[in-house]
Amino acid sequence: MxxxxxxxxxxxxxxxxxxxxxxxxxxxxxxxxxxxxxxxxxxxxxxxxxxxxxxxxxxxxxxxxxxxxxxxxxxxxxxxxxxxxxxxxxxxxxxxxxxxxxxxxxxxxxxxxxxxxxxxxxxxxxxxxxxxxxxxxxxxxxxxxxxxxxxxxxxxxxxxxxxxxxxxxxxxxxxxxxxxxxxxxxxTVIATTSEGYLDHSLxxxxxxxxxxxxxxxxxxxxxxxxxxxxxxxxxxxxxxxxxxxxxxxxxxxxxxxxxxxxxxYKRDLAAAESIVKETLSRSACIITGGSTQAVTLADALQKAVGALDVELDVIPDLMGDNARYLLKEWNFIQVSVSTSCLSEVEAMLGALEAANRALLHPLVVIWVHFSSMDELSVSGRVAEPAAIMDLASTAKLRNILLYGIQLHQSKEAERWERSVLRVAEIASALIRDRSPALVGQLLQA
Ligand SMILES: Nc1ccn([C@@H]2O[C@H](COP(=O)(O)OP(=O)(O)OP(=O)(O)O)[C@@H](O)[C@H]2O)c(=O)n1
Ligand SMILES: O=C(CO)[C@H](O)[C@H](O)COP(=O)(O)O
Structure with a gap:
């Protein structure tokens, strides 16, 4: 043994x-x-x-x-x-x-x-x-x-x-x-007779x-x-x-x-799973990479997610003192603004793996790709769904569930607020449900 x-x-x-x-x-x-x-x-x-x-x-x-x-x-x-x-x-x-x-x-x-x-x-x-x-x-x-x-x-x-x-x-x-x-x-507990009638009740x-x-x-x-x-x-x-x-x-x-x-009973197993999911969904950490646009979006998300009952911390990266987030029961949301931004997610996955964070629970990482109108007109394309799918398939083998959300900037304030709220709702649903079926999907907000 x-x-x-x-x-x-x-x-x-x-x-x-x-x-x-x-x-x-x-x-x-x-x-x-x-x-x-x-x-x-x-x-x-x-x-x-x-x-x-x-x-x-x-x-x-x-x-x-x-x-x-x-x-x-x-x-x-x-x-x-x-x-x-x-x-x-x-x-x-x-x-x-x-x-x-x-x-x-x-x-x-x-x-x-x-x-x-x-x-x-x-x-x-x-x-x-x-x-x-x-x-x-x-x-x-x-x-x-x-x-x-x-x-x-x-x-x-x-x-x-x-x-x-x-x-x-x-x-x-x-x-x-x-x-x-x-x-x-x-x-109430009752005693029965051998014939199946009530004997007495306690x-x-x-x-x-x-x-x-x-x-x-x-x-x-x-x-x-x-x-x-x-x-x-x-x-x-x-x-x-x-x-x-x-x-x-x-x-x-x-x-x-x-x-x-x-x-x-069998149903108790489902109840136990939902209690564990509930406990794992209480907090998330938004990583901005320090860009002003990402910080603005993170702040807006923080307000929107607040209404959804998830504790959110916003940090620029996982370096130095912020490395402590790698050791806690956090979910991670990486906000990226550049087109080559999957490298930020890749780096984060590496850090989570090194910290052995997904040993006991599947860990949720959400990549929020924020594309401005300027970026779209210059590059002429949105984030590559195949790239995130490949990355997610590898991460899944390590018990890390990677999802993507694509958010397009809008100059209309109302439309923008609606999109931010949708990101918050999608993110908290992904964190709560931990669905393996949605891993690698680039969802649109
Ligand atoms: N011979 C046994 C029977 C039960 N248990 C343990 O005692 C705990 C409580 O028992 P219970 O819920 O009754 O489990 P089971 O006997 O497995 O369930 P069932 O009565 O439905 O067969 C369980 O952790 C069970 O594994 C045990 O160690 N040895
Ligand atoms: O509640 C108890 C404490 O003494 C039970 O005896 C114990 O949990 C075992 O359960 P079961 O009777 O279902 O085997």
Missing amino acids: EVNDINMQSDNCEPDRAAHPGIFLCREAGKSDHQPSGRCVDFPVSVVLPAGGSGERTGLQTPKQFCSFLGRPLITYTIQAFERVLWIQSIMVVVAKENMDLMTDIIQRFQHRKVRVVPGGSTRHRSICNGVLALGEEGEGTSAMERPKVVIIHDAVRPFVEEDFLYKIAMAAKEQGAAGAIRPLVS ERAKYRASEMPQGFTYDVICQAYQRCSESDFEFGTECLHLALQYCGTNAKLIEGPPTLWKVT
């Missing part, structure tokens, strides 16, 4: 891990799109992600954790959510034996770190138990790691979990021995839905699994219950956000 590098470099740590061995707060090399929260956890925390199920309820052949959207499997979104939390030291992914190689390939392909893979069992409890026990063993490359004080358990098919909530769960688990996320019930206000993540001290969750029965392993659905029944530990319950929901 391939094991990723779990030893964080001390020169990337804040404070230096070597000098402060008990403090877990590090900056990750090469993945700087996530702002460190500044949270400091002074005990080791590890994660178990059960991913050993077959996803029957989706009705799909592929287990849902391996179903892809926006170019990568669901499980890597969940791994990423934990990987970027600097105080989490390791992630144990539990998969069915037959999927061990597939999972190892996924980890390599998306350059996940801090991750180990272990084989699961025939039920969710058996899989989680395998993951928890593996945390206590020394795996390949794990000798430098401490046994966790707290273990966070989270279904691999719940991709949206934020650091703030994980922090609350980890702290409560350390204090109380166990902690779990809850949500209000959306429907008072909804008194009950909550148990969700994930859940946290446990390592000792509590280990003991719970050592002591529980075969029937628990076979039919149980609740880790918090095991902690109560077998260790006498009453879990602290914390209300979580609605985004903790579990991908269960």
